[in-house]
Amino acid sequence: MPEYRKDPVVKRWVIIATERAKRPHDFTVPKDKNKSGFCPFDYGNEHTTPPEVLAFRPEDTEPNTPGWWVRVVPNKFPAVDPELEIQKYGHGMYDAMTGFGYHEVIIETPDHNSTFALLDDKQATEVVWAYVKRFNAIAKDQRIKYILIFRNHGIMGGASLSHPHSQIIAIPSVPKRVLEELNGAKDYFDYKERCVFCDMISQETIENKRIVEENEAFIAFAPYASRFPFEVWIVPKVHSHNFGSIDENEISEFAKILRNILYRIYKVLDNPPYNFVIHTSPTYEEGKIYYHWHVEIMPRLTRVAGFEWGSGFYINPVPPEDAAKYLKEVEL
């Protein structure tokens, strides 16, 4: 049974994921799960995953059979479990909570060897539709406080299966990193009476040195204080705190710019590992005026090591102005 545990000093939550429990030996033998050639996300292997919770498929096909073009299933080895009751308890001086939550996988295409960067407009848009539909479905569960959509690409990016997929983890508390953003954005709003992300868009537009691409609804830029080489953020141009309220036109604009940025990274850095996360407000009505949803794309080119872990500072050897220049030059 997974368990949340809280660090008593910095109040950081950790999920002790017993479903994924490992012995020392599991870390010392090289993993090559995909070398066997079997992939649970391929056509014909639908029965090897938990039953689908959403699929875009022809009307004349049965659930959990081939034919789908996007498919969402619960994670077979979930970090958290939607069947658990939420219970908080103490353990001496320490705080813990049952590991309630949702952990789902969005299989982005039946094509095992593709990747988000290489999807066409239509397919990328369908993937984003799956994000939005699952986001809004899970948001109806009042016990859930935060829904995180993210993508790990490449072994170094933490992807244990190479078949193109994203993930959703939904949890009953607001995570620390998001709280920091909410608090920071609120401080800024209290001082300036403006949204800090809206101000960033304005600053980036005036300078035009870190913008990589923009379209009608979104802007993508290398942030001024990029933690990682070639980090890129995608931000909606019109203020909006909630990813779930994105409309049909925005969905297709968002899918395009996200795919384009991933393609630029793919070309400039030769298909590097990366992570992206969608940061949005908590599912309750927080942050409406001061928070602004966005995507943070983080190529995994440098190793986060002792200094970064110890300090929370990052050392980045690529000025974001240079990164933007290289990424902009890519022909789409």
Place this chain on the structure above:
Amino acid sequence: MPEYRKDPVVKRWVIIATERAKRPHDFTVPKDKNKSGFCPFDYGNEHTTPPEVLAFRPEDTEPNTPGWWVRVVPNKFPAVDPELEIQKYGHGMYDAMTGFGYHEVIIETPDHNSTFALLDDKQATEVVWAYVKRFNAIAKDQRIKYILIFRNHGIMGGASLSHPHSQIIAIPSVPKRVLEELNGAKDYFDYKERCVFCDMISQETIENKRIVEENEAFIAFAPYASRFPFEVWIVPKVHSHNFGSIDENEISEFAKILRNILYRIYKVLDNPPYNFVIHTSPTYEEGKIYYHWHVEIMPRLTRVAGFEWGSGFYINPVPPEDAAKYLKEVEL
């Protein structure tokens, strides 16, 4: 010239390290710096590093020649620069600061193929003496607010050279991660009138399920809310906020328990990559009653991926109680 830049939302500082500036190509070709066989930290290559700032060597040897058993030099590709003036400046809405600071390398032994886990008592103690001497020397510079001593081991741990070494980075502000610990420890003290780390020692001792080793002056345990599999913290038993005030007896006890824990990890996990950091109070007199210096050792067995970056939550598949059991069983 390196530059500190501040994220306008979460106020996280980043060092844009132009001394280490890289082009996209540098990330796409495999690095095998050490494959050439040349190591700047070996005997006879002392002239290839910046001149030593401290060395333990026989009295009849010249500086920057062989004979030393521990040697400290400025980093040849420093993230920060001690020659810069501190200047804060704005860049539109953004905040920046010149990249002032110290970045030094502690070469732990002349033996290229050794590692901290395999040092004998005497050599491990000498390394800790070098930590303490450099810590206290740098602390005299009033412009420095924080000194971080850390060690990266293995390529996956971020070590770009395999010759055994630790690093020191000293900066003119208190890093975010440390501030969080200071604030958390202060909150706890305000509520309980006790040090949270002292309480953890008491809790761990009562339970005795996560302790890996202890000696006269130190205790090592797998923390209750371990972020990483086989994470271990080493904490002085007597309350002390400042690493720099460690005494001669404590230095040798600390060296032994640190080496022993690293040896246990080396044996159980077959010489895995890891990072460790020494967390101490800022160099000014903060945290005296409520903060408690300690070491955090983090084996790098799982990949920190989208979920962790996006949330600040960690998923750990090894309960710390299990990790402690495996580590305890190792024969020293």
